Amino acid sequence: xxxxxxxxxxxxxxxxxxxxxxxxxxxxxxxxxxxxxxxxxxxxxxxxxxxxxxxxxxxxxxxxxxxxxxxxxxxxxxxxxxxxxxxxxxxxxxxxxxxxxxxxxxxxxxxxxxxxxxxxxxxxxxxxxxxxxxxxxxxxxxxxxxxxxxxxxxxxxxxxxxxxxxxxxxxxx
Numbered sequence: 001x002x003x004x005x006x007x008x009x010x011x012x013x014x015x016x017x018x019x020x021x022x023x024x025x026x027x028x029x030x031x032x033x034x035x036x037x038x039x040x041x042x043x044x045x046x047x048x049x050x051x052x053x054x055x056x057x058x059x060x061x062x063x064x065x066x067x068x069x070x071x072x073x074x075x076x077x078x079x080x081x082x083x084x085x086x087x088x089x090x091x092x093x094x095x096x097x098x099x100x101x102x103x104x105x106x107x108x109x110x111x112x113x114x115x116x117x118x119x120x121x122x123x124x125x126x127x128x129x130x131x132x133x134x135x136x137x138x139x140x141x142x143x144x145x146x147x148x149x150x151x152x153x154x155x156x157x158x159x160x161x162x163x164x165x166x167x168x169x170x171x172x173x
Contacts, residue, residue, distance in 0.1 A: 006044060006104050007052035010035055013079035016071045017057075023072060025050060025065040031072050039080050041104075089129035089137070089165070091158060094119040097146050098153040100161075102134040124158060127165040137161060 010032050011017065029046050036043045044052070050059055050067075058068040090106035092099040094117055103109040106126040114121050144151045153161075 006036075006041065007049055008056065009104070010049075011053070011056075011070065014073055014075075014077075016073060017069055018071075019069055021071040022060075022066045022068045023070045025059070025067055027072065028053075028067055028070065031075075034075075035078060035080070087129060087131075088126040089134050090126040091124040091153075091161065093122050093124050093158075095122075096152075097150045098124070098158060099149050100134065100138050100141070100151060101149050102129060102131060125162050125165065129165075137164075 014031060014035055015023075015028075029049065032049055033043060050065075053059065053067055053070075057070060060066040060068060087102055087104055088106050089100070089102050090109070092101070092106070092110050092113065096119070099113070101109065106123055110121050110123050138145075138149065138151075141151050141153060141157065144153055144157070146152050151157075
């Protein structure tokens with residue numbers, strides 16, 4: 001399990017995991033909302049949370065819908081997060097253009113983007129950052145904007161952005 005995935009971070013922070021355990025999805029959702037709001041994290045939609053958890057745990061449909069192998073910890077045992085601890089600015093390239101974005105889990109974000117991409121995507125760099133830092137970089141390269149968060153960046157532009165991250169004290173991947 002990768003701790004950078006928000007759903008798994010919630011599980012690791014707030015749940016026990018073991019065979020034979022189960023939780024009603026509604027209770028898990030309510031706990032997730034509380035944890036997400038208290039940690040000041042962007043809230044996943046209920047169906048997205050269940051979909052992400054369904055990759056690692058069985059979701060048993062019925063009344064009530066259950067998530068197997070999970071049991072909530074007492075809220076006094078929960079770990080809280082500052083979103084700045086989890087978010088990463090990333091550069092993803094399709095070989096022609098580069099996406100400047102932010103995500104808690106850049107490799108998973110790239111996998112989602114890959115589904116709709118005709119060319120193979122590559123994660124060039126990622127480092128801890130904020131929405132403000134992402135916007136600053138995007139603004140700096142606005143003259144090279146293509147569409148959405150995609151830019152026509154040169155190899156030199158990518159090196160400059162990576163050096164900037166390193167100057168701020170971050171190790172890039």
